[in-house]
Amino acid sequence: MDGLVRAWVDGWVVSRGAAPPVREPWGFTVDVGQINQVSRHVFEALGDDVPEGAVRKVADGVTGAGVCLKVFQNPAVVGGWLGDGWWINPEPGYLMTVPLTPGHARAEASEAPEIPAGYRMRGWSVGGVRRLLVAAPDGSLAARGQVALSDAGAKAGTEAVFDQIETAPAHQRRGLGSLVMRTLQATAAAEGARTGVLAGTPAGRALYETLGWHVAAMLTNAKFTGAGD
Incomplete structure (x- = not known):
């Protein structure tokens, strides 16, 4: 699964005409430029390898509405990591x-x-x-x-x-x-x-x-x- 998330991010950027991804210690930041999705932080790890501390730190640093997180873990788990002001889609997505x-x-x-x-x-x-x-x-x-x-x-x-x-x-x-x-x-x-x-x-x-x-x-x-x- 090495490089799978990076491949998805790069292809999504081309598909949607978004800005080139910026490499972060935990994954990627992509500027999208839409009211409902100004930018997105995509964590590179999958499942149990997702670093809870990094997700909490990034989420706590967000202050502007319209910033999104993409975390490859169960919403029931990630929901406990995010503070006030975060809307979480209860329906899971799937990386396939x-x-x-x-x-x-x-x-x-x-x-x-x-x-x-x-x-x-x-x-x-x-x-x-x-x-x-x-x-x-x-x-x-x-x-x-x-x-x-x-x-x-x-x-x-x-x-x-x-x-x-x-x-x-x-x-x-x-x-x-x-x-x-x-x-x-x-x-x-x-x-x-x-x-x-x-x-x-x-x-x-x-x-x-x-x-x-x-x-x-x-x-x-x-x-x-x-x-x-």
């Missing part, structure tokens, strides 16, 4: 990985479900991010997703970070999520990626595991909302 082999592109392409009648799928690339859109028959968004190749580590480009995978509620249970993921996995594999990385929700985890993904660690998402809140 999947191997992408040289033959993955052909396999994924052959196993991807067909596009339902009336739907339209289009893919394009901008700034190192490969994006995919599935439009409904009426032109509204049915499903989407994107993937960015990470620049982390000595083997730059061997990790692909999957991001913003979404299926609109009205279009779920039609195989669109699987269609998007298999198409993006094939795209990443064809471009030389050998490992897929993502941070998923419990609902997303169910889909990803059917596609061969495995959980590397739980993820706590926390945001500072202001002292006294």
